[in-house]
Amino acid sequence: MARTAVAQRFSDCQQLAESQWRQPLEQHLQQLLKRAAEAFDYRFERPTLMLNQRGTIAGSARLQTQVLRLNPVLLVAEPQAFIGQILPHELAHLLVHQLYGRVAPHGAQWQQMMESVFDVPAERTHRLDVSAVQGEMFLYHCGCQxxxxxxxxxxxxxxxxxxRCRGCGEELQKLPNE
Structure with a gap:
């Protein structure tokens, strides 16, 4: 039953994201591509933007297929964070791959793209509230926590x-239901 509710929420957010945020995202994507093209004097391949990322991941970049995947549930909750931080973050991965090939995911080239070209802080992880997409958690214990x-x-x-616990090395045991 819970799985159906989660799937319905994802579908609802996906439709809302498509109708309200696809165009602003595509426009900002075009602006970012133009900035990068001017900065590097290079014609970058335009990636496909998909609103189908699931879970607590805000976005991902598929290097081989030039696809940017964004999470519609998190997008609907915090659209400005996606336009200002998440979209540039993921696009930087693709553009760095086009320029340099296989390099460290958040290395010097990526940081340069983020900070010098996109004028966005080069942060590796997002700070979005993921409580709406985080699944049920199960309590376990060890000797220390x-x-x-x-x-x-x-x-x-x-x-x-x-x-096993990384602290004490004991095997984790399920806490009994209260």
């Missing part, structure tokens, strides 16, 4: 996998 496992890791434990 409590741990929250994602549903994926919890299901792996149910199938026989085990995880």
């Amino acid at each position: 409590q741990h929250q496992l994602t549903i994926r890791r919890h299901n792996r434990v149910l199938r026989g996998a085990s995880y």
Whole structure:
């Protein structure tokens, strides 16, 4: 039942993002491409923009296919962060790959693209509120603390996998339901 609600929310946000934010994103993408082309005197391939990223990831860049994927749920919640930070961040990955090939994902070339060309702080991670997209967490414990496992890791434990605490080295145990 919860999975259906999550899927419906994703679909609703995807439609809203397409109708309200596709055009501003595409326009800003074009502006960023123009800035980069002028800065490097290079004609960059225009990437495809998709609003289908899931989970807590705000966006991702597919280097081989020149695709930018943005999370519609997070986009609808904080559109200005996407236009100002997330879109330039992901685009910088693609443009750096076009210019230099395989380099460190957040290395000097990427930082230069972000700060000198796009005039955006070169931050590796976003600070968006992900509570709306974060799945259920399961409480486990060890000898020194409590741990929250994602549903994926919890299901792996149910199938026989085990995880150890990095602090004390003990195997994590599920906390009994209250």
